[in-house]
Amino acid sequence: MTVATIEPSTGLATIEPGQNLITWARALGSAHQIATALCTTSFVPRHFMGKPEEAAAALMLGDELGLAPVSALRSIFVIGGTPGMYAKTMVALVQSRGHEVWTEAESTTKVTVCGRRAGTDHVEKSEWTIDRARRAGYTNNKKYETAPEDMLYARAAATVCRRIAADVLTGIPYAVEELELEETNKPKRTVTRKVKPTPPEPAIEATSQPATDEPAPTPEEPPLETGEAITKAQLTKLHTVLSNLGMGDADHRDEALAFYESVIGHPVESSKHLTKAEAGDIIDALEDREARPFEEPVDAEVVES
Secondary structure (H helix, E strand, C coil): CCCCECCCCCCCCCCCCCCHHHHHHHHHHHHHHHHHHHCCCCCHHHHCCHHHHHHHHHHHHHHEEEEECHHHHHHEECCCCEECHHHHHHHHHHHHCEEEEEEEEEEECCCEECCCECCCCEEEEEEHHHHHHCCCCCCHCCCCHHHHHHHHHHHHHHHHHHHHCCCCCCCCCEHHHHHHHHHHHHCEEEEEEECCEEEEECCCCCCCCCCCCCCCCCCCCCCHHHHHHHCCCHHHHHHHHHCCCCCCCCHHHHHHHHHHHHCCCCCCCCCHHHHHHHHHHHHHHHHHCCCCCCCCCCCCCCCCC
């Protein structure tokens, strides 16, 4: 069946209505087949293992961007419902299309990244300093203490890539590092929880002391414990570490809740009921349990368009 025809009057190709969707659906079937095979191997991140549907969606988006399947699965992440990509992968994609991106200055307190679109002389520049990041509230992320140059570079490089080659990054509005930082900077809500009242003292037997007409004291209301609620960034981190330890699914929910209680000293109904401080303690404990160093993402394999 002929799908595209050429109109004699305009010379433009026309596509039958719905044909793009049909082609996309066929491609999705192929992506799901590849994802099903890859998600059982160690070549994909743990958050894709056993999840061929999510992996297939990442493969489809990666294909549109020009990424090979394994590179797409190692480079594309979803945080808070928004897809993101590591800044280094953004740079690799933009450079593969002939655009220029380079680092002009780099230190633990300041990183300057420049870029120029192919065929133009205009240079875009983005500079991020540790003071600027602190004013924006991004230094709450502990990576600013352990790897400040990498975090500042990610912010500056992503900005430059979007400015000079937005067409290359269609479908990826943010870098993973930016999404993590935005989550930490969102307004916090306050959780109020009643502390369990102290059990009453055992009754004391009557003595020979004379009775009085004074009324019995009114039991006091249990005090309220307040604190900032767990952030979305902490929820994401918590679920990631739980998955790494094999406790991220519904079958291990009781095990996870028991671990929370062992760290914070009281039971909770779900991770959403944790305070920010409690979540931080639990994440630290889980990472200690995981006992493995942070693994830098592998630079993406870029397919020339």
